[in-house]
Amino acid sequence: MARRFRGESHHKVDSKGRVSIPASFRRVLEASDPNWKSGDTPELVIVYGDHRRNYLECYTMEAIEEVDEKIDALPRGSMERKMLQRLFHGQSFPTTVDETGRLVLPAKLRQKINLENEAFFIAAGDTFQIWKTETYEEEELAKTEEWLDELPDDFDPLAFLDKRPED
Amino acid sequence: MARRFRGESHHKVDSKGRVSIPASFRRVLEASDPNWKSGDTPELVIVYGDHRRNYLECYTMEAIEEVDEKIDALPRGSMERKMLQRLFHGQSFPTTVDETGRLVLPAKLRQKINLENEAFFIAAGDTFQIWKTETYEEEELAKTEEWLDELPDDFDPLAFLDKRPED
């Protein structure tokens, strides 16, 4: 069942690295964790990537399983496989949401994206991202706007919906 | 239960060759050792390979069993079988994690990968690797960068996930 995350919101990060995740995101994580049963805490995998990435990407168990299967299908020993293993197996952190609906981000992950007091959560299909609020506002939003500016004034992004893959 | 290793981290190696392995890796080793029961120490196999390999590859009991079976299936006397036996049976070292969660790497293995004060652990599917931190950073990461540089600027490695095998 490919449930989707929706929405965005800001949450406090405390001194221990604990941060509430949006309640609606929890529902999706639960529904997408094959082992989850009412009353316990859903699992997820946080992919943090290499030094170039400045946000955390959170995968539901279903989503990460799909990725893992694709990696397994690549030829053993190929560079592609090695790269993807490094990213998804090496540069990732498996965890669970706690009983009170929080994620605990280890110091290492917080430092990686420079997270201090406030985290910004934003949905992205079957994953969601965690940003340092300031980074998102200063870098990511700017980038998006810049990109939009290059398109014709009256361009409607909806046009992408029906674009054929080979374009 | 093909559990997977995830994550990467640095650990000290002391003068006796003792090194803690990431706690999460221990959980996977335990779950993947058919003979393991709560309270005792999981087994694993360290494959160190020939002179060209500069890291140690650690297999869970389940993973090495799978490899062994595939080797057994090869025709007796074939070159393939001989080579794989040399690598996985000859150039490997069976051991266990100790009660405090450490591996003891014999001097021979440490010298092979030039390990001194710090080891770098990184997950790779159903195995994990142990590198000398400096080797990983200087050689392995450099190799990766080089490889990435050959790809188009805007290329996203994620594209490999959906690559068709015949490409």
Added chain:
DNA sequence: AGGGATGCCATGGGAATTCATGGAAATCAA
């Protein structure tokens, strides 16, 4: 419509446990 009562949600603090690491004593091997 007013006024609880109920329940989920975001957040906080302290206690208890696990982890990574260091070192001394006991055991082994040549």
Added chain:
DNA sequence: TTGATTTCCATGAATTCCCATGGCATCCCT
């Protein structure tokens, strides 16, 4: 005996667990 392994114990730091609070929104009763 001498160096190397293996056991056993010790400790600070990090992480997990457990319990507590205030704020909203919803539901219900009269």
